[in-house]
Amino acid sequence: MNKHNTEGPPCAHMEQLLQAAADNSITGIRRWYVLAHAARCFRCGNFLQRMRLTVKALREAEVPMDAERIARMKAAMHRDQD
Numbered sequence: 001m002n003k004h005n006t007e008g009p010p011c012a013h014m015e016q017l018l019q020a021a022a023d024n025s026i027t028g029i030r031r032w033y034v035l036a037h038a039a040r041c042f043r044c045g046n047f048l049q050r051m052r053l054t055v056k057a058l059r060e061a062e063v064p065m066d067a068e069r070i071a072r073m074k075a076a077m078h079r080d081q082d
C-alpha cells in the first residue's frame with residue numbers, strides 16, 4: 001500500500017499554476033511551462049489530471065468555482081494521499 005515514491009501532492013511552487021492550467025486561466029508560455037512540467041513530473045501530472053476532471057465535473061454541475069471550494073477540494077486530495 002505504500003506508494004509514497006510515486007503518489008503525493010504536487011510540487012509546492014506548481015500548485016497554483018496547475019490549477020490555472022486546468023481551468024484554462026493561463027495561456028502562452030506559462031501554460032506551456034506548466035504542461036511541460038506536468039508531463040515530466042508524476043505528482044504534478046496526476047494533480048493536473050484530477051484538477052481537470054474536477055473542473056469539468058463542476059462545470060457540468062454548473063457550480064461556480066470559488067476559492068473556498070478549491071481549498072476544500074485540495075485539502076481532501078492531500079488527506080487521501082497520507
Ligand SMILES: [Zn+2]
Pocket residue numbers: 010011014037041042043044045
Ligand atoms: Zn512537479
